[in-house]
Amino acid sequence: MTHCDPDATEEGERLTYDDLAVGDRFLADRTVTFDRESIVEFAAEYDPQPFHVGDDAPAASPFDGLVASGLHSVCACNRLATEAFFGRVAFLGGRGVDDLRWYRPVRPDDALSVAVEVAGKEVSESDPRRGHVAVDVTGRVAGEDADRSADREPVLTWRVQGMVRRDADV
Numbered sequence: 784m785t786h787c788d789p790d791a792t793e794e795g796e797r798l799t800y801d802d803l804a805v806g807d808r809f810l811a812d813r814t815v816t817f818d819r820e821s822i823v824e825f826a827a828e829y830d831p832q833p834f835h836v837g838d839d840a841p842a843a844s845p846f847d848g849l850v851a852s853g854l855h856s857v858c859a860c861n862r863l864a865t866e867a868f869f870g871r872v873a874f875l876g877g878r879g880v881d882d883l884r885w886y887r888p889v890r891p892d893d894a895l896s897v898a899v900e901v902a903g904k905e906v907s908e909s910d911p912r913r914g915h916v917a918v919d920v921t922g923r924v925a926g927e928d929a930d931r932s933a934d935r936e937p938v939l940t941w942r943v944q945g946m947v948r949r950d951a952d953v
Contacts (some may be wrong), residue, residue, distance in 0.1 A: 797873040800914030800947040811863035814925040818896040825855040850888035860922035863897035873948035883941040896925040
């Protein structure tokens with residue numbers, strides 16, 4: 784279930800802690816496609832492992848060819864998660880990231896979609912003007928249609944522990 788207005792950009796229009804419910808799902812409106820050039824460019828700058836920067840992966844590599852850096856896939860999916868969720872709520876910042884997992888490598892021409900699900904929430908004990916929200920971010924290889932993408936196995940997942948502003952009258 785998505786409660787958000789995709790065009791809401793002003794602070795007053797953003798969803799607050801009190802608007803969110805455990806189980807709410809937010810889907811990115813677009814996908815991100817990894818091409819050979821972007822994989823190599825990112826890896827050359829930030830993660831220059833042989834299996835990220837060239838097609839001649841070492842024989843010991845389990846990937847059998849060029850694969851995107853896991854950091855690249857996290858960054859791309861985080862951008863989509865921000866468009867789908869973090870940029871649409873009154874997000875005050877992160878408290879941490881838990882359980883980051885990669886399930887399969889991202890290869891050239893893979894397109895990833897992202898879903899964000901509210902997994903938990905509690906009012907801050909130190910400041911009642913904000914709530915702590917746990918959200919699960921899941922990146923999947925996009926299918927031909929959105930329904931098929933949601934059924935595909937995840938490529939990567941992580942949980943964000945964040946802070947979201949509560950309604951002004953609290």
